[in-house]
Amino acid sequence: MSNGVETGQITTDIPARLDRLHWSRWHWLVVIGLGTVWILDGLEVTIVGSMSDALKDAKTGLGMSSFDVGLAGAVYVAGACLGALFFGQLTDRFGRKKLFLVTLGVYTVATVMTAFSMSPLWYFAARFFTGAGIGGEYAAINSAIDELIPARYRGRIDVAINGSFWVGAAGGALLTIPLLDPNTVDQAWGWRLAFGLGAILAVGILIVRRNVPESPRWLFIHGRDEEGDRIVKDIETRVARENNEELADVHETITIRQRKTIPLPLIAKTVFTMYPRRTILCFSLFVGQAFLYNAFFFTYGDTLTSFLGVTQTGYYIAVFAVSNFVGALALGPLFDRIGRVKMLTATYVVSGLLLGYTGLTLDSYSAATLTLMGCIIFFVASAGASAAYLTASEVFPMETRALCIAFFYAIGTAAGGIAGPLLFGKLIDSAVSGGQGISAIAIGYYIGAVLMVAGGIVAAFLGVKAENRSLEDIAEPLTAQSSSQGSHRAQPASDHASNAH
Incomplete structure (x- = not known):
């Protein structure tokens, strides 16, 4: 790494060195240590969805109604x-590693409190703090993963990790089967x-996560470039040894004005003023997928028991969940090969149309066929x-990555x-009390369908072709300076400077 040309300014090749690495066992450590948090989130959501009847029982549960079950999901979110x-x-102020250890600790304590x-x-209250830990994880983990994974693998790895x-x-669904069996466990x-x-x-995840380093990209911006360089050298040594290869030299550099912290007003200005197209894009994508998944999945167990006579929902939800993960694994590589814009558009529009069709024909499904249709829809949507x-x-x-993830997620x-x-939850309660069938909840399917199709259309026009590009090329750091040392930073400063595609 080059030395700084003046106090508070450095020229570094750390991004290029990280992006030129081939996949190795070290990268798997990152995936396992950081990415497995989504398994926890899936476990949490499914347990709540599968245990709606257990939570409703006043003797063995907490005497909750269908609306209460939906409210618990909303409180968690x-x-x-x-x-x-x-x-x-x-996370943006104090670093990725400190926060991905803290947030996992918050989740763990709150989950134990839920059990009691x-x-x-x-x-x-326990669900609220469990959600707070998971929400913090999304911000800290996504930013850390993207800053450690080479550019050519970033799309498929991110999609697969989120799909986990x-x-x-x-x-969680399979776990609830024996736990809700009165012949096996006291209810x-x-x-x-x-x-x-x-x-x-x-x-267990916390133990593995302790071995994941701080993001070198975060370190060199926050005045700790020597520490970042040592971490990258260690990663390079491990990758070269594991892959039995000699790493090629890199020539691309970026010049940075180092800062201890980035003011929040500057971050807000970046999101809303410099990148308005990307702001609209991310908002559209998050609203669509959040409504679709949280509305459908938080209450799917309740839907099966209330309308379709299912007493044990675990098997249905497990099959549904597997199709989602397989979809993320199967389609994830296409986000690197075909491209972000085309794949975002296709997955959102196709899944939205299928969901709308399901709403129109809701009366015609049994528990098995509705689950099968859900598998098809969410194979694409996941x-x-x-x-x-x-x-x-x-x-x-x-400098804004973790907070931007948090902002759009929120x-x-x-x-x-x-x-x-x-x-x-309200639709299910009203339909059951009014003696109506499952078609009474179809309006929820229609809303989800419209939001997903709208998200896909926005992606078609405002999507960013980020495949196989360095993070610094996609969006130049706020602290970046023009470099005279062969820098490859040709990316425009904002949406206003060029077409976002």
Whole structure:
């Protein structure tokens, strides 16, 4: 790495060195240590969705109604939104590693408290803080992963990692089967054990995560370039040894004005003034996927039991979850090969149209066929939803990355993720009390369909061709200076300077 040309200014080749690395076991450490948090999120959401009947029972549960179950989902999402904003700002200020350790700790403690809930109010409070930990994780982890993974792998890895939510969802669904079987576990303890097991998994992840380094990109901007250089040298040594190769030299550099902190007003100006097209893009993507997933999935177990006579929902939800993860794995590589814009458009529009068709024909489904249709819809939608997080994490400047992820996650999820579960819970309660069939909740499907199709159309016009490009090329750091040392920084400063494509 080049020495700084003046106090507070350096010229570095760290981004180019990280991007030129081939995949190795070290990168798998990053994926396992950081990416597995989505498994926890999937576990949490599925346990709540699968245990709606257990939570409703006044003797063994907490005496909650369908609306209460939906409200618990909304409270969890509200906590995630606020947690993302709170921890997102801290992630950009104090570093990725400190915060991805803190947020996992918050999640673990809150999950244990959920297991000990003695009343609906206690349960709601515990769910709020569990969500806060998960929301903080989204901001800290997405930014760290994108800054450590080479550019040519970033799309597929991000989509697959975000899609691993469904590994947790499938595991949570299957876990509830024995735990909700009165012949196996006392029903007063089954749902509590499910939450406790989530905390045990979190502790295991925390042990692995301690070995993941701080982002060198964050370090060199915040005046710790020598530490960042040492980390990159260590990574290069490990990758070269593991792959039995000699790494090629790099010539691309970037010149940075180092800062300890980036003022919040500057971050806000960046998001709203410099990148208005990207702001609209991310908002549209997050609102669509948040409503679709939170509305459908938080209440799917309740839908099956209320309208289709299912008493054990775990198997249905597990099959549904597996299709989502397979979709993310199968379609993820296409975001690098075909491109972000085309794939975002296709996944959002196709899944939205399929969801709308399902709403129109809702009366014709059994539990099995509705689940099968859900598998088809979300096989496509899961890749697009995962790519929404990828988009927010790569199209804004380095200094604002974690907070931008948090911001769009929060506003998009608040608009779609809080309203969705509340709406579906209310629709289910009203339909059951009024003696109506499942078609009474079709309006929720239509809203989700419209939001997804709209997100796809926005992506077609405002999407960013970020595939195989360095993060610094996609969005130049706010602290960047023009470099006279062969810098490859030709990316325009804002949406106003060029077409966002």
